[in-house]
Amino acid sequence: MPPMRGRGAQIDQRRNRLYYERAGGRAKPSDRRRLFAGDFRQDLLRQGGTLRPTAVRGRSLNPAERKHIYGPVPSRRLGRSLGLDLVPYKICTYDCIYCQLGRTTHKTMERKAYVPADDVLRDLEEFLRKGGRPDYISLSGSGEPTLNADTGRLIAGIKQLTDIPVAVITNGSLLWMEEVQEELAQADLILPSLDAGDENIFQTVNRPHPELSFMRVAEGLAVFSRHYSGMVWLEVFLCAGVTDDPEQVGRIAEWAEIIHPQRIQLNTVVRPPAESQAMAVTGEKMTAAKALFAGDVDIIAGTENQAPEGHAARTLDDEAVLSLLHRRPCTPNDVAKGLDMHVNEAVKHLHHLLKAGKIRTVAKNEVMFYVPAARE
Ligand code: SF4
Secondary structure, three states: OHHHHHHHHHHHHHHHHHHHHHOOOOHHHHHHHHOOOOOHHHHHHHHHOOOHHHHHHHHOOOHHHHHHHHEEEEEEOOEEEEEEEEEOOOOOOOOOOOOOOOOEEEEEOOOOOOOOOHHHHHHHHHHHOOOOOOEEEEEOOOOOOHHHHOHHHHHHHHHHHHHOOOEEEOOOOOOOOOHHHHHOOOOOOEEOOOOOOOOHHHHHHOOOOOOOOOOHHHHHHHHHHHHHOOEEEEEEOOOOOOOOHHHHHHHHHHHHHHHHOOEEEEEEEEOOOOOOOOOOOHHHHHHHHOOOOOOOEEEEEOOOOOOOOHHHHHHHHHHHHHHHHHHEEOHHHHHHHOOOOOOOHHHHHHHHHHHHHEEEEEOOOHHHHEEEOOOO
């Protein structure tokens, strides 16, 4: 990696040039020292310019990289995680009430190459060639990644490119399929979910595709875990009033014991969910729930990593997101489209702004929008 000083200078030059071009040449050279000042950014937006986060961050992402790769982002569970997006927004087998990405727009069981492995590998190769070195390469994205029928080819291709461990963040709904079991066998870490202990709660919380039943998914998880030679970290997402009483938690814990993962990670609603009835479980109840599980159990809700080297970039992008919200209320997907960033990155910035008290949520026609905190 080049020395920070030289790289920082290059980034600033590039960033200034981009802002200058964005302003349509309206910024005088003497204005360049103001390019990072909030008032100039506001001027730029008023003139119809757009703040591109790729420019704000100063990292030279080409359009192809933007398409299938996002991050590395600080992840609660994986450190600095480079996300590979294997399905377009928002294709999933579930429509979870707590989903931070909003409602599922295409609920399906159809496996196909929504994003071809060759395209993703080309982007990844480019990223690695430029010296990128995340802690994990994570298959995830804007829905359920195992719906991508190229998953096996993709993992094999990543293994040829690098020794960085490969994680798969999945809802686990397709792990009963032999083809999916074989494809994921090459990964180093699988992070599946189990949010219910019976059919009724499964339907309430995950709202699955009609071809999926609780038993099919839970038994699939158990079979997969038994034969898989890598690590399995099971995430259990609890919702207040639905899965926070000892009886429901106990049922999930019994299945967790059968699945027998290396780690169990308890989570709850931290970011605005798809449905307003999905609410956070109190810290006290999370602790009580933890006691019902056997083995290595963590509560991961609210423990998001803040990678120090990412802080400055995060602040700049937060400002771009805030500027956009001052112009119009947005969903996470609106922010992603408006600022040319991945929806998962948009969610992280929105969460950061929410925590800072700079924005709030409003529900409109049952859809959650983000607005500046001061707006009526
Ligand atoms: S939380 Fe995950 S599994 Fe549930 S709807 Fe959202 S993307 Fe799909």
